[in-house]
Amino acid sequence: MVYDLDSIERIGVIGAGTMGSGIAQVAAMNGYDVVMRDIEDQYVQNGFDSIESSLDRFVAKDKLSETEKAETMERIEGTTALDDLADCQAVVEAALEDMDIKQDIFAELEGVVDDEAFIATNTSTLSITTIASAIDSEERVVGLHFMNPVPVMKGVEIVYGEKTSDEALELAHDLAEAMGKETWESDDKPGFVANRILMPWINEGIRAFDEGVATKEDIDTGMKLGTNVPMGPLQLADHIGLDICLHATETLHEELGDRYKPAYLLKRKVDAGDLGKKTGKGFYEYD
Template sequence: MNIKTVMVIGAGQMGSGIAQVNAMSGYQVYLHDLKDELVERGLNTITKNLDRQVKKERMTETEKTDTLARITPSTDLNNAKNVDLVIEAAIENMEIKSKLFSDLDELAPEHAILATNTSSLPITEIAAATNRPEKVIGMHFMNPVPVMKLVEVIRGLATTDEVYNTIEDMSKSLNKVPVEVNDFPGFVSNRILLPMINEAIYAVYEGVAKPEAIDEVMKLGMNHPMGPLTLADFIGLDTCLYIMETLHDGLGDDKYRPCPLLRKYVKAGWLGKKSGRGFYQYS
């Protein structure tokens, strides 16, 4: 299957990054969101990222211009009629994703693959909203997308080998490293990462140490580039809570129970860097 045109749904941090790497790799890209201002914000983020690459002499001004020319802004889902692949990077909500995939199934060409960038939700359940479950697959990019090499490629129950191989090859064309993962809550990355973050939050909750000390131990003792509590603030504590709840519900094991302190911070609106306060304060 030959992929030439991609629609990225969601122009936020993840979606804009996914659109950027696709456009840099020569694909025609629709960057889609619900409102013009959201798409414009995503395009501004991409432009700033590319400007930085030009300043560092990793890209020429012409390459930057050509990359931006390959991105078409979209607020009309009917543009899905023109694509070979959709990569959905919308909010982590099963009801919203199911409705979106049902609509895409009606609009996208018969040959088109429908991929989701979900970080924890079941691919098989998302695929069940369509009449083409064999063409639904997970493409879980890491944040920040232009920098991080990994893509978890997640098969749903019905995903065919042909579709998997197409997405594996396409991921490599984006200069990413695809890793095959089966459809379990949290996949590999978040099934391992989020319980570690949750345990770090328990260590704060129980008074084992202060956040700064916990992060220092993991950086200096375990050679992590960033402490788990700093990382949680960057991910967003609301997102961390949502993924922990997905793990807890999906696997039914109390070891995935979200720490009460995490719930308290989210209820207080302390969501991390994006709200100005989480385990640390941000100006």
């Protein structure tokens, strides 16, 4: 199977949530036609609303003109029908972090897109090899893990599964770079590079707060000033979503043992429905 970046004009994105809408946005901003698919019209509309709000921030900061914003929006079409991705030369799945859901999507997708289409998953913790096992052409499945928020963060983690071909791996790097991103590569091991290291950092920050080591503000300030990161662990957890952090940590705990055991306070916050910025309250409160 031979892949060619120049042949990709239309990109399908499965999932219109935070990650899916962000991927759709950066693809469209870089000249690709995009089909953004979700299971309900309201989810698709929410995705468009998120994209427009993000583009408005770019315009307000003079990083984008009103004309460029309009052109970007025009390149994106929404749908609830997976069949509408049939003419896409590349598809990025960004659905829920659930193995059964992802495998079902890939099994259906294989029968929709062309045999030569490039297909990738944006999973942050789940095995690329296991996701790919749901289809016959496992060699064309690769991890294309964008960082959140996608329109702002420069990094994309490229993950190869047991049967990922060299051609698919190379195209994953090329496609991410064509969207204005920078890449690094990881083997298909739990958490890959980013979350294998990031989640225990966040988890330990939550533990330190729960055990009274310092206030949440001082923990975040200490880590920002002490390690030159833009956000401390509690603030970053709120921005990612505490439910997402818990799910990622539980996955790593299952695979790698007690060093990744989720902090009690993280579980309690999620049970209470305080998921961070998206619900207006996590460790901090948001307007």
